[in-house]
Structures are given as structure tokens and as C-alpha cells.
Amino acid sequence: MPPPVLQVDWANKLQSHFQGAPILGVKSRPIGSLWAGYGGVSSLQVQLKDQSAPVALIVKDVRPPRGSGVSHERKVASYRVEEYFYKNIAPDLISATGLGIPRPLAIESAPTGFQFVLTDLRTEYPHPAPDSLDGKQVRAVLSWLATYHAYFWEQPTPAGLQQQGSYWYLDTRREEFAQMGRSWGDLKEVAEEVDQRLKSPGKSEFMTCIHGDVKNENLLFSADGTRCAAYDFQYTGRSYGVRDVVYLFASSVDSSDLDEREDEYLSYYHAELLDRLATSRGAAGVEAAARYRPDVMRRHFDLALLDYVRFMAGWGMWGSGVDWAVRRTRALIPRVNQLLQQQQQQQQ
Structure with missing residues (x-):
């Protein structure tokens, strides 16, 4: 059951954020609920004096139920990360990159939960993502990811973000790990070492901050489909950038498309990333781009794929690219020791 709708005097609450433009009225409409009953999402239409069109905002109200255990603590911690991201990272990130990311207007936290008042991306990115992205949309997301990853590339991970990016990393997924069936015994046997090499x-x-939850439900597209925006920054933090790419493919790209175009898509991401590094980071970026060879990216990608399928093997298989992910993982397992040895040599 969704949480009850909060009655808020939005005009009074938001007026300080619109100095010099009196708020004549605010219309609020629920548009969704958060995962596992942890709150809801509403849209606001803020009508300002002497402006014909209202200002469109989104309110994400996080009201965790009472609970305990690893899953509950992981979710609550993720909203603290999102609070930190919008307060301390998003403004400079948007200014530096122009990425489609909600701009924070008002961010509040209390013992009972969190409230995020953000710009509504739908004014610039009106199209929600389909269950399976087409080629133009995949490239748009890969370009977004390349820009995001380049911004954080080989920099210290901000203390308020996830020190391990993604929501499926092994340390908080021991229950799912224990539920892996016998058919995945070979993968389970190497999962701990794969996890260590990804850390x-x-x-x-080659480390950066990943988005951590790049799937179709968290994406919007421009009218022509060439640009995208992303939201839900609960799991952004330290990892290899291709961890986002693996999750995007497995969750939101059709398996038949990946069977034909996986290499093409990876090459596109690699080229976009190297371009962003070279153009935005000066001489250091050029040097970093030269080190990030295609074979290094591919090794990280393969290890990240093994790690993600490890999670799905215990949690449940899903996503438009899941058949591709399973086939590719099965093919990787016979040479996983070689991958791990190569990764160990890189990290020494």
C-alpha cells in the first residue's frame, strides 16, 4: 500500500526559492511510488506571478517504513548518498558537463525520511525510455555515461558517495549469494575473487564514480532520441565505469541487438570516454585516455558482467538483455582465471 499523501503548503514552502516572483498557486499530483514502499514521487506545477507557463518540479518523498536488516539499511543509506549527491555534487557536475540531471531546488532530511525537490527533466526530455532501447537511444546513454565517468575519472571518491558503486555488490548481497543454484556453482566459486578485483x-x-542504477526506468530522452537524462542517484560511487554499461545492457537492451552489436556499442562508449577525457581534463586526461586501452576496458567489462550475473543468479533473472548476459557469462567462465590473473597484474 502506498504511503498517504502528505498535505504540504507548497507555496509557502517554496516561496524563498523564487525571490522576486510571488507564487500564485501550486498544483501537486502523485505520479509514482518508490521501491519497496519507501515513499512516493509527485509532480508540482508552480505558477508564478507575471509568468504564463508554470515551473515544473518533481518531489521525491522518502519515508522508510520501520525495519532492520541489511536490505533496509542499504536502502536508507542509499538515500543519504542521494542527499549528498544533490547537495554537494550535482550543481558543479551539471555546470561543468551540461548533463541531463535534475537540478536540486530544496533538499531536506529528518529522522523520518528525506525530501528532494528537483527540476522536472520532462520539460527538456519528454520521452520515457521503452523496455528495450533502440540503437540511437543506447548511444545516447553511452555518451551520457562517458561524460559522467570522465568527470570523476581517477579522482578520489567523494566521502558522501558509495565507496562501492552499484546496488548489487557482494558485501551487501550475501543472502542472494547463498541462494545461487547448483547450475551456477562455477560462478559462485570465483565470485569472491571477481568482487575483490572489481574493488x-x-x-x-581507471576508477571513477558510476551512476549505479542505469536502467530504462531511470532514463528520459529528448524528442529526437539523441540525448538522454538520468535520475535516481542512490547508488552512485566508486567502481569501473563499464559496470554501468553492463547493467544498461543486461537490463534495457534487447538480447538479439546485443548479440549483433555488443562490440560496436563498447567501441562507441570507449571512443566517447576517451574524447571526454582528452577535452575536459587537459594533459592529464590525454595521458589517462592513452592508458585506457580497449583490452583493459574489455577485461573490466567481462569481470563486471560476471559479477552482475552472480547477483541475478541469486536474486532472479530479469531484463531485456538477460539472455545475452547469461550466454556471455557461460562463455566467460572457462577463462575466468585468465581474466583474474590479468587483472591482478594490472593492480600490482
């Missing part, structure tokens, strides 16, 4: 403890080379 790359003590090393910053």
Missing part, C-alpha cells in the same frame, strides 16, 4: 583496493587507476 581494486588501494588503487585509483
Whole structure:
């Protein structure tokens, strides 16, 4: 059951954010609920004096139920990360990159939960993503990811973000790990080492901050489909950038498309990332781009794919690219030791 709608005097609450433009009225409409009953999402239409069109905002109200355990703590911690992201990261990130990301207007937290008042991306990105992205849309998301990853590339992970990006990393998914069936025994046997190699403890080379939950439900597209925007930054944090790419493919790209175009898509992401590094980071970016060879990216991608399918093997298989992900993982398992050895050599 969704939480009850909160009665808020939005005009009074938001007036300080529109100095010099009196608010004549605000219309609020519920548009969705958060995962596992942790709150809801509403749209606001803020009518200002002497302006014909209202200002469109989104309100994300997080009201966690009473609970305990790893899953509950993971969710609550993720909203603290999102609060930190919007307060401390998003403004400068948007200014530097122009990425489609909600701009924070008012961010509040209390013992009972969190409230995010954000710009409504739908004014510039009116089209929700389909269950399976087409080629133009895939490239739009890969360009967005390349820009996002380049911004954080080989920089210290901000303390308020996830020190392990993504929501499926092994340390908080032990229950799912225990539920992996016998058919995935070979993958389970190497899962711990795959996890360690993805963590790359003590090393910053090739590390960045990932979005951590890049799926069709968290994406919007421009009218022509060439640009995208992303939201839900609960799991953004330290990892290899291709971890986002693996999740995007497995969750939101049709398996038949990936069977034919996986290499094409990966090459496109790699080229976009190297371009962003070279153009936005100066000499250091050019040097970093030269080190991030296609074979290095592919090894990270394969390890991230093994890790994600490990999670799905215990949690449940889903996504438009799941058949591709399973086939590719089955094909990787016979040479996983070679991948791990190569990764170990890189990290020494």
C-alpha cells in the first residue's frame, strides 16, 4: 500500500526559492511510488506571478517504513548518498558537463525520511525510455555515461558517495549469494575473487564514480532520441565505469541487438570516454585516455558482467538483455582465471 499523501503548503514552502516572483498557486499530483514502499514521487506545477507557463518540479518523498536488516539499511543509506549527491555534487557536475540531471531546488532530511525537490527533466526530455532501447537511444546513454565517468575519472571518491558503486555488490548481497543454484556453482566459486578485483583496493587507476542504477526506468530522452537524462542517484560511487554499461545492457537492451552489436556499442562508449577525457581534463586526461586501452576496458567489462550475473543468479533473472548476459557469462567462465590473473597484474 502506498504511503498517504502528505498535505504540504507548497507555496509557502517554496516561496524563498523564487525571490522576486510571488507564487500564485501550486498544483501537486502523485505520479509514482518508490521501491519497496519507501515513499512516493509527485509532480508540482508552480505558477508564478507575471509568468504564463508554470515551473515544473518533481518531489521525491522518502519515508522508510520501520525495519532492520541489511536490505533496509542499504536502502536508507542509499538515500543519504542521494542527499549528498544533490547537495554537494550535482550543481558543479551539471555546470561543468551540461548533463541531463535534475537540478536540486530544496533538499531536506529528518529522522523520518528525506525530501528532494528537483527540476522536472520532462520539460527538456519528454520521452520515457521503452523496455528495450533502440540503437540511437543506447548511444545516447553511452555518451551520457562517458561524460559522467570522465568527470570523476581517477579522482578520489567523494566521502558522501558509495565507496562501492552499484546496488548489487557482494558485501551487501550475501543472502542472494547463498541462494545461487547448483547450475551456477562455477560462478559462485570465483565470485569472491571477481568482487575483490572489481574493488581494486588501494588503487585509483581507471576508477571513477558510476551512476549505479542505469536502467530504462531511470532514463528520459529528448524528442529526437539523441540525448538522454538520468535520475535516481542512490547508488552512485566508486567502481569501473563499464559496470554501468553492463547493467544498461543486461537490463534495457534487447538480447538479439546485443548479440549483433555488443562490440560496436563498447567501441562507441570507449571512443566517447576517451574524447571526454582528452577535452575536459587537459594533459592529464590525454595521458589517462592513452592508458585506457580497449583490452583493459574489455577485461573490466567481462569481470563486471560476471559479477552482475552472480547477483541475478541469486536474486532472479530479469531484463531485456538477460539472455545475452547469461550466454556471455557461460562463455566467460572457462577463462575466468585468465581474466583474474590479468587483472591482478594490472593492480600490482
